[in-house]
Amino acid sequence: MEHRGHRPAEHATHPEHGHAAHHHVAGGGVPSWRTAAQATLHCLTGCAIGEVMGMVIGTALALSAGATVALAVVLAFVFGYALTMRGVLKAGLPVRQALKVALAADTVSILVMEVIDNAVMVAVPGAMDAGLASFLFWGALAFALVIAFLLTVPVNRWLIARGKGHAVVHAHH
Template sequence: MQHDAHAAHAHHETAATSTWPMAVQATLHCLTGWAIGEVLGTALGWGDVPTLVPAIALAFFFGYALTLRGVLKTGVGFRAAVRVAPAADTLSIAVLELVDNGVLGLRPGAMDAGLDDLLFWGAPAIALAVAFVATAPVDKWMIGRGTGHAVVHRHHH
């Protein structure tokens, strides 16, 4: 009984603190993971489709790693932190990747551009802006439900 009341109270606190700044922070966190993966895949010289799969995998890896690092800093054990990262980031990164790669796919040559090509930096900037606008509301919704980055914030407090 007491546990149920505590859980309801914790969910209410999380929902009450589901602000746009929190959602923006969570979305920017996922964008950072994506950017590392995308730039690394391109720097390694992978082509169009060969870049796509590893870049998506790297986006998830770096997104989870950044969350893991933050949660570990709060003193949470490694095993618990490893469970928190996917809970916090999976849906957000998936939406980000779907929208981002969809937008990039609409611009011919964008995925083949090299690091020294303006198209490499311009097309993803536009794609990321569109993906950000699509993903931030998802992050806000998840935080409001006590999931997503709300899980991370619970460990910070």
């Protein structure tokens, strides 16, 4: 329950969204780093599923580095949006509105994450050509996702503070 002059510290976990409780910032202000980290982790989940699938498929099919990265990016967006849509569809939004919410909530976060993690993968010598049985491939991919997460948290914090990004999802709980 919200009281005058009091910011709600936290709302309950929403199982329909599959993510932990988030801190909200009433009337603007700066969201907590925890809020930004949780939003980024939510985004990272979808991105990682698509990224790993794209890297595995591209590597298994011996696609070029560019084709593998393109596939990974497309799948990261598909799975990132799908996870957000799943939650807002369960909350009762129609498909078209759920897609609009997912696009507004996740596009910047996924884009930043994808640029960073794919740049890291390409920058690690031999990672893209290492093969699926190689520690280099999996180690580089895990490292790339961690770096992407760490560098995307401040972006999501900035977006949430402005009522954008993942903050858009919470209007539909």
